[in-house]
Amino acid sequence: MKSHNLHYFALVLSCIAYPRGVQLTPNGTLYDRIGPEHLHALLTRFYRCVGHDPLLAPLFPDDLGHTLEKQFAFMSGFLGGPPLYHQRFGHPRLRARHLPFPITPEHARAWLSCMKTALDETPQIERADAAEYYAALTKVALHMVNSPSAAQEPTSGEGQAR
Numbered sequence: 001m002k003s004h005n006l007h008y009f010a011l012v013l014s015c016i017a018y019p020r021g022v023q024l025t026p027n028g029t030l031y032d033r034i035g036p037e038h039l040h041a042l043l044t045r046f047y048r049c050v051g052h053d054p055l056l057a058p059l060f061p062d063d064l065g066h067t068l069e070k071q072f073a074f075m076s077g078f079l080g081g082p083p084l085y086h087q088r089f090g091h092p093r094l095r096a097r098h099l100p101f102p103i104t105p106e107h108a109r110a111w112l113s114c115m116k117t118a119l120d121e122t123p124q125i126e127r128a129d130a131a132e133y134y135a136a137l138t139k140v141a142l143h144m145v146n147s148p149s150a151a152q153e154p155t156s157g158e159g160q161a162r
């Protein structure tokens with residue numbers, strides 16, 4: 001068989017084996033490995049934690065349903081799946097969208113702690129995938145910090161014009 005025939009044969013085979021498209025990475029993306037159902041379950045647990053966290057809850061609306069769906073749309077694309085957030089809302093401009101909220105390093109730690117709890121409560125996600133996902137989120141969460149630590153804020157009187 002000529003080599004171009006062989007390539008054609010391989011392409012047809014791969015289309016049968018992978019009806020959603022040819023997989024370029026052997027194990028798929030994190031989105032493929034986690035799957036939309038487990039991702040949704042994870043984020044439901046995450047926002048339950050956020051809603052009960054004394055530091056985070058005051059920043060968020062009382063009804064977290066809408067926030068959850070936006071985050072699910074964002075995370076789908078973030079993990080290499082369908083870019084639902086881009087399609088529905090445009091470019092996320094994540095740091096700019098967080099600027100109205102004063103986010104201190106303590107908020108970022110609380111946010112990540114809720115994500116860690118939610119990952120621990122979702123054992124259907126492989127531990128190696130959970131670790132990879134968490135490491136990626138750590139970087140983004142630190143990037144969202146836009147206010148100094150509460151411990152560093154000037155006490156009354158400090159920083160005033162003399």
Ligand code: HEM
Nearest residue numbers: 059060061067070071074097101103107108111140141144
């Ligand atoms: C570091 C701590 C963080 C805090 C305190 C925080 C807080 C918030 C708050 C208060 C909102 C608005 C919720 C609403 O009005 O519905 C929001 C929205 C959002 N956050 Fe965060 N966030 C943090 C980190 C992150 C990270 C790490 C990501 C992504 C990896 C992220 C992704 C989003 C998205 C996609 C939205 C929806 C934006 C929109 O309204 O279109 N956030 N966040």
